Amino acid sequence: MGVSAALNLDELIEQGQELRNALGAETEIQDEIVTSIYRRAEAIASKVASQVDRGRDWNKTIDDLLTSRLVGFPLMLLLLGGILWLTISGANYPSNALASLFFMLEDQLTLLFLRWKAPEWLYGLVVLGTFRCLAWVVSVMLPPMAIFFPLFTLLEDLGYLPRVAFNLDNIFKRCGAHGKQALTMAMGFGCNAAGVMAARIIDSPRERLIAILTNNFIPCNGRFPLLISMAVLFLGAGGMKYGTAIASLTVASMVLLGIGVTFLVSYILSNTMLKGVSSSFALELPPYRRPQVLQVLIRSVLDRTLFVLWRAVKVAAPAGALVWILANINIGGVNIIEHLAGYLDPAGRLMGLDGFILLAFILGLPANEIVIPTLLMSYLGAGALMELESLSAMRELLLARGWTWLTALNVMVFSVLHFPCGTTLLTIKHETGGWKWTIIAALLTTGTACLACFIITQLVHIVGLLF
Amino acid sequence: MKHNYYPPGIRGIDADYVAALAGNPNTGKSTVFNALTGLNQHTGNWPGKTVAQARGYYRHRGKTAIIVDLPGTYSLSANSLEEEVARDFICFAQPDVTVVMADATCLERNLNLVLQILEITPKVVVCLNLMDEAERKGLKLDVDQLAHELGVPVVPTAAHTGRGIAQLKDKIHSVAVGEILPRPKTVTYGTELEEAIRQLETSLQRIYTNGISRRWIALRLLEGDHSVIEAIRQYNLAEGKQEG
Numbered sequence: 001m002g003v004s005a006a007l008n009l010d011e012l013i014e015q016g017q018e019l020r021n022a023l024g025a026e027t028e029i030q031d032e033i034v035t036s037i038y039r040r041a042e043a044i045a046s047k048v049a050s051q052v053d054r055g056r057d058w059n060k061t062i063d064d065l066l067t068s069r070l071v072g073f074p075l076m077l078l079l080l081g082g083i084l085w086l087t088i089s090g091a092n093y094p095s096n097a098l099a100s101l102f103f104m105l106e107d108q109l110t111l112l113f114l115r116w117k118a119p120e121w122l123y124g125l126v127v128l129g130t131f132r133c134l135a136w137v138v139s140v141m142l143p144p145m146a147i148f149f150p151l152f153t154l155l156e157d158l159g160y161l162p163r164v165a166f167n168l169d170n171i172f173k174r175c176g177a178h179g180k181q182a183l184t185m186a187m188g189f190g191c192n193a194a195g196v197m198a199a200r201i202i203d204s205p206r207e208r209l210i211a212i213l214t215n216n217f218i219p220c221n222g223r224f225p226l227l228i229s230m231a232v233l234f235l236g237a238g239g240m241k242y243g244t245a246i247a248s249l250t251v252a253s254m255v256l257l258g259i260g261v262t263f264l265v266s267y268i269l270s271n272t273m274l275k276g277v278s279s280s281f282a283l284e285l286p287p288y289r290r291p292q293v294l295q296v297l298i299r300s301v302l303d304r305t306l307f308v309l310w311r312a313v314k315v316a317a318p319a320g321a322l323v324w325i326l327a328n329i330n331i332g333g334v335n336i337i338e339h340l341a342g343y344l345d346p347a348g349r350l351m352g353l354d355g356f357i358l359l360a361f362i363l364g365l366p367a368n369e370i371v372i373p374t375l376l377m378s379y380l381g382a383g384a385l386m387e388l389e390s391l392s393a394m395r396e397l398l399l400a401r402g403w404t405w406l407t408a409l410n411v412m413v414f415s416v417l418h419f420p421c422g423t424t425l426l427t428i429k430h431e432t433g434g435w436k437w438t439i440i441a442a443l444l445t446t447g448t449a450c451l452a453c454f455i456i457t458q459l460v461h462i463v464g465l466l467f
Numbered sequence: 468m469k470h471n472y473y474p475p476g477i478r479g480i481d482a483d484y485v486a487a488l489a490g491n492p493n494t495g496k497s498t499v500f501n502a503l504t505g506l507n508q509h510t511g512n513w514p515g516k517t518v519a520q521a522r523g524y525y526r527h528r529g530k531t532a533i534i535v536d537l538p539g540t541y542s543l544s545a546n547s548l549e550e551e552v553a554r555d556f557i558c559f560a561q562p563d564v565t566v567v568m569a570d571a572t573c574l575e576r577n578l579n580l581v582l583q584i585l586e587i588t589p590k591v592v593v594c595l596n597l598m599d600e601a602e603r604k605g606l607k608l609d610v611d612q613l614a615h616e617l618g619v620p621v622v623p624t625a626a627h628t629g630r631g632i633a634q635l636k637d638k639i640h641s642v643a644v645g646e647i648l649p650r651p652k653t654v655t656y657g658t659e660l661e662e663a664i665r666q667l668e669t670s671l672q673r674i675y676t677n678g679i680s681r682r683w684i685a686l687r688l689l690e691g692d693h694s695v696i697e698a699i700r701q702y703n704l705a706e707g708k709q710e711g
Contacts, residue, residue, distance in 0.1 A: 016688030
C-alpha cells in the first residue's frame with residue numbers, strides 16, 4: 001500500500017503543478033486565498049459586531065505615554081528601583097524571624113543528638129553542615145522571593161512587559177540582535193534556564209544563539225539574595241541614613257550593569273562570531289488587563305517561589321555536607337578548603353577577590369544560591385557555618401577577613417557576570433544541541449566577569465593612589 | 468502517527484474524547500485552558516520539537532475530556548514551528564473537537580484563523596473570549612449571527628471570571644459525541660480556483676488521506692505548499708510498514 005500511495009502522491013503533485021501553472025503565478029494564488037479569507041472575515045465581522053459608544057481609548061493614551069522616549073525609560077528604571085526597594089525593605093523582618101526560628105530548631109536538634117549520644121562527626125555533618133546551610137538558604141532566600149515574584153508577576157499580568165520589549169527593541173536591533181530578546185531577558189530575572197528556553201520564541205538561529213549566550217548576564221532570583229545581602233551589608237549599611245535606598249540603588253545598578261553588558265556582548269557577537277542583520281517582527285501590544293491578584297499570588301508562590309526554593313534546598317543540603325567534609329579534613333594541618341583556596345588566591349587578588357570567594361563560586365556551580373553559605377562556611381575553616389543570629393554577625397566575619405566595600409562590589413559584579421549555573425548550562429546544551437555553545441557560553445561569561453572585576457579593582461587602586 | 472501525539476502519561480487516563488485548543492496569542496487561551504482543566508495539567512514538549520505543550524483533562528457529563536493546548540498562532544501556514552505543530556495536530560491527530568479561541572475585542576483579525584481551521588475540520592467550537600472587555604469598550608456582538616455565519620457553535624466567555632466555561636464544556640461535549648454536527652460555511656474562492664480545487668479533490672478520492680479534508684489539501688497543493696503531501700506520504704509509509 002505504501003508504494004502505490006507514494007506513486008499517486010507524485011502524480012498528484014504534478015497535477016497540482018499543472019493546474020497552478022494554468023492559473024497564474026504561485027504568489028497570485030496565495031494572494032487570492034489570503035485575500036478571500038480576509039474579505040470573508042471582514043464581511044462577517046461587520047455583520048456581527050457594532051460599536052455602541054466610543055469612549056476615550058485609555059489603552060492608547062497610556063501606551064503613548066509608557067512607550068514614549070521621555071517617559072518610557074525613566075519609568076522603567078523607577079519601577080525597577082521601586083520593586084527592589086519594596087523587596088529589600090520588606091524582606092528584612094521576615095528574614096530575621098525565619099533565622100531565629102531555625103536557630104531554635106537547631107537547638108532542639110542538638111538536644112536530640114545529645115540524647116542519642118550520636119558521634120561528633122555525624123552531628124557536625126548533619127547539623128553544623130547540612131542543616132545550617134539549608135537554614136541559611138531558606139531564611140535569606142524565601143522572604144525576598146515571596147515579595148519580588150508576586151510584584152514581578154503583577155507587572156506581567158498587567159501587560160507591562162510587552163511595553164518594555166517595545167522600548168528596548170530599538171537598542172537590541174542596533175546591537176544586531178532580535179527585539180524579542182527583551183522578553184527572554186525578562187524571563188532571565190526569574191531563572192536563566194527558563195530564559196534560555198524562552199529563546200525558542202526567536203526564529204532566526206543566529207539571533208537565538210545571541211539571546212541564549214547573553215541570557216546569564218541577567219541576575220536570576222538565585223543571585224538576588226547575594227546581591228541584596230552584599231548591598232545591605234557593605235554599601236547601604238543597616239544603621240545608615242537612607243541605607244535601604246542606597247542598597248536598592250546598588251542592586252538596581254547591578255541589574256543595569258547586567259543589561260548593559262548584555263547589549264555590549266550582543267553587539268560584539270553579532271559583529272564577530274555571529275554576523276548578520278537583525279530580522280524584524282510584529283509586536284502586539286495587548287490591552288492592559290486588571291491583574292487577577294489572587295491567582296497571581298497563588299501562582300507565583302506555588303510555581304516560582306516554592307519551586308525555586310525547593311531546587312535550592314535540594315542542592316544546598318548535599319553541598320552543605322560536602323563543604324563541611326572539605327573543611328574538616330586536614331592535610332598537613334590545613335584543611336582541604338584552605339588548600340584549594342590557596343591555589344586560587346593569586347588570581348582572586350588580581351580581581352579584588354580572594355581564593356575563598358572564587359572557590360565558593362566554583363562550588364556554587366550547581367546553584368548560585370549556595371555561594372554565600374559556602375563562602376561563610378569555608379571562612380570559618382575547621383568550624384561550621386556561623387550561627388544565624390543576624391546579618392551584622394556576617395558583616396563582622398567578612399570584615400575580619402579583610403573585606404572592604406570594593407570586595408563586596410566585586411563579588412556582586414562577578415556574581416552578575418560569571419558562568420551560568422549547572423542547570424542553565426545543561427539547558428544551553430539541550431537547546432543548542434551540543435557542548436560547543438555551552439562551553440562558549442561559560443567562557444564568554446566568565447571571561448567578561450574576570451575582566452570587569454579586574455578593571456574595577458585596578459581603577460579603584462589607581463584613583464586611590466592619586467588621592 | 469496519531470499515537471505520537473499522546474505521550475504515555477496522559478494516555479493512562481481513559482479519555483472519552485480529545486479536544487484541541489487553538490487560537491491567536493493574547494486571546495486568553497491559557498486562561499481558558501486553566502479554567503477547563505484546573506490543576507489536572509501536564510506540561511512537556513511536543514515529540515521531537517522544541518515547542519512547549521500543555522495537556523490536561525476534566526470530566527463533564529460523565530465523560531473524560533483531554534484538552535491539548537496548541538501553540539498560539541495567527542495562521543496555519545506552517546511558516547514557523549508553532550504553526551506547523553498546531554496544523555499537524557489538527558490534521559493528523561484529528562482531535563474529536565477543535566476549540567478555536569477568538570478575541571471578542573478584535574473579531575475580524577481573529578476570524579482568519581477560525582476560517583482557516585474550518586477548512587481543515589468541521590468539528591469546531593468557537594470560544595468568543597474577553598466578552599466583558601468588549602462590552603466595556605462599547606462593542607456589541609451578535610453571537611447567534613456569528614454562529615450562523617460560520618456554521619459552527621459559538622460560545623461567548625469571559626474566562627478569567629469563569630463566565631461561559633460551563634457552556635463551553637457543554638458545546639465541546641455535544642460536538643465531540645456527535646449531538647451537534649456542525650456544517651461550516653467555508654470561504655468560496657474565484658471560479659477558476661474553485662474549478663482547480665474540484666479537479667484535485669476528484670483525484671484525491673483515490674488516495675488514502677487519513678480523513679484530512681480534500682478541499683484543504685487541494686488548496687495547499689495549489690499554493691505550492693507540498694509539506695502536507697510529504698506529511699501524508701510519511702504517514703502512509705509508516706502505516707504500510709506496520710501492516711507489513
